[in-house]
Amino acid sequence: MVSRLVLGCGTVGQSLVEAIADGPGSLVVIDDAESRIEALREEGVTATSGDPTDPETVEGGAEDVEVVVVAGDDPETNRRAAELAVDLFPGAYLLAYAGHDATDDQRFALSAIADRTVDPTEALVEQVVTVAVGDHAIRTANLRRTLRAVDGKLAVFMHDNPDPDAIASAVALCRIAEEVGIDAEPCYFGEISHQENRAFVNLLDLDLRNFEAGPDLDLSEFAAVALVDHSRPGVNDQLPEDTPIDVVVDHHPPKEPVDATFIDLRSDVGATSTLLAEHIQRLGIDISEAVATGLLYGIRVDTKDFAREVSTADFEAASYLLPHADTGMLERVESPSVSADTFETVARAIRNRRVEGTVLATCVGSLSDRDALAQAADQLLDMEDITTTLVYGFRDGTVFVSARARGTDVDLGETMRAAFDQIGSAGGHADMAGAQIPLGLLGTVEEEEEASLTDVVSDVITDRFFETIQSTPQTDGEYSHGGEASFDATVAEHED
Numbered sequence: 001m002v003s004r005l006v007l008g009c010g011t012v013g014q015s016l017v018e019a020i021a022d023g024p025g026s027l028v029v030i031d032d033a034e035s036r037i038e039a040l041r042e043e044g045v046t047a048t049s050g051d052p053t054d055p056e057t058v059e060g061g062a063e064d065v066e067v068v069v070v071a072g073d074d075p076e077t078n079r080r081a082a083e084l085a086v087d088l089f090p091g092a093y094l095l096a097y098a099g100h101d102a103t104d105d106q107r108f109a110l111s112a113i114a115d116r117t118v119d120p121t122e123a124l125v126e127q128v129v130t131v132a133v134g135d136h137a138i139r140t141a142n143l144r145r146t147l148r149a150v151d152g153k154l155a156v157f158m159h160d161n162p163d164p165d166a167i168a169s170a171v172a173l174c175r176i177a178e179e180v181g182i183d184a185e186p187c188y189f190g191e192i193s194h195q196e197n198r199a200f201v202n203l204l205d206l207d208l209r210n211f212e213a214g215p216d217l218d219l220s221e222f223a224a225v226a227l228v229d230h231s232r233p234g235v236n237d238q239l240p241e242d243t244p245i246d247v248v249v250d251h252h253p254p255k256e257p258v259d260a261t262f263i264d265l266r267s268d269v270g271a272t273s274t275l276l277a278e279h280i281q282r283l284g285i286d287i288s289e290a291v292a293t294g295l296l297y298g299i300r301v302d303t304k305d306f307a308r309e310v311s312t313a314d315f316e317a318a319s320y321l322l323p324h325a326d327t328g329m330l331e332r333v334e335s336p337s338v339s340a341d342t343f344e345t346v347a348r349a350i351r352n353r354r355v356e357g358t359v360l361a362t363c364v365g366s367l368s369d370r371d372a373l374a375q376a377a378d379q380l381l382d383m384e385d386i387t388t389t390l391v392y393g394f395r396d397g398t399v400f401v402s403a404r405a406r407g408t409d410v411d412l413g414e415t416m417r418a419a420f421d422q423i424g425s426a427g428g429h430a431d432m433a434g435a436q437i438p439l440g441l442l443g444t445v446e447e448e449e450e451a452s453l454t455d456v457v458s459d460v461i462t463d464r465f466f467e468t469i470q471s472t473p474q475t476d477g478e479y480s481h482g483g484e485a486s487f488d489a490t491v492a493e494h495e496d
């Protein structure tokens with residue numbers, strides 16, 4: 001529960017108190033105007049008559065203070081009350097109003113120590129204040145403090161092969177870091193492999209840094225590391241497991257304890273983007289269109305358009321983001337133009353299909369774009385009476401396989417492992433899986449002879465798949481996985 005303390009309660013203060021009176025936890029107001037104290041008491045607010053800049057009065061005013069609101073009329077009194085609050089309750093979230101006719105200097109001095117300053121002319125001030133002093137206010141204050149303590153550049157790592165939620169969260173956290181004066185860079189390992197995700201990055205003009213895992217990995221330019229949309233180094237990312245982590249913001253339930261200076265881990269929300277939107281809103285950061293659009297898309301993708309694992313917090317974050325976002329751009333992200341190559345791949349997949357019962361397998365020959373495989377596998381699933389699709393092609397000496405299932409008991413991940421693990425690597429999820437098989441294992445045909453290569457590959461892959469799917473165990477309803485991130489990573493690793 002949040003314990004909230006209001007120091008000084010002028011005319012603005014009164015409307016702030018009204019806005020937060022029904023919020024969570026206890027509320028105590030300290031002001032030296034007897035008449036105001038009386039009025040507040042009549043409204044059922046605990047109010048103490050006293051000097052809001054006097055240490056004894058304030059310290060005795062409330063216990064376990066998590067949120068302090070400074071809201072007197074006099075700028076000088078407000079400044080002293082804010083300084084006192086920082087002294088007495090260093091961990092609390094501090095929201096401050098500068099006061100009537102405050103000078104720019106006074107405002108600036110206040111914004112340097114407060115987590116959030118409010119301007120009573122600000123639109124939606126009530127909404128801002130309600131969110132600001134809500135249940136998790138103290139987290140935002142701690143995030144800001146943790147970032148402020150960073151001495152140098154911050155690396156914000158997404159999980160491998162990042163999805164929109166991870167990408168948007170990383171970009172948003174960098175924006176928060178920038179606001180507190182820290183240089184930060186959004187980073188990832190792997191690739192951004194789906195066409196829509198690439199369109200997302202390109203259309204929003206996001207500047208992301210791609211790292212190569214391995215012995216040459218050098219992070220010495222960074223003074224601190226943050227993880228978003230996953231929570232442990234070396235798990236779903238390729239950082240060394242012993243990398244010290246400063247900040248974690250994630251919504252996946254962790255399998256093991258998470259270790260970091262600041263942790264915001266809430267598995268009851270649908271997206272990490274929701275958590276970042278909340279912090280940005282609470283800190284009163286001017287959100288750019290790109291960040292707002294990105295976070296909104298992150299929430300929509302992770303919650304399957306507010307249909308899956310969605311919480312009140314996700315809706316609230318979305319309603320905050322929506323006026324700042326470019327929804328026209330989201331439409332373009334969601335229906336990216338399809339290249340002629342991809343259409344050609346889908347056409348070949350349809351032409352070359354072999355169907356047994358409800359299972360379809362098809363070879364598309366040599367591949368120019370690996371994304372096209374996943375798209376073809378998805379699209380062929382729409383074919384009447386088909387519940388399982390397997391689409392594959394080859395490139396650079398490797399056969400890439402992409403499989404999808406819908407409305408069937410077949411566990412594709414298991415099937416793929418059973419069929420291809422011995423000749424390559426395979427894995428994935430019950431309804432979405434992939435495999436990679438070195439061409440060298442399939443025979444000695446030259447890659448140039450595409451027609452005969454297609455024949456050889458087809459024989460091996462299609463036959464093995466049909467044989468296996470007729471004899472593998474069905475899914476046992478074990479649909480859950482450690483979290484979407486780990487699942488994405490598995491599929492991506494084998495599929496992409």
Ligand SMILES: [Mn+2]
Pocket residue numbers: 165166229251270271272302484
């Ligand atoms: Mn996520």
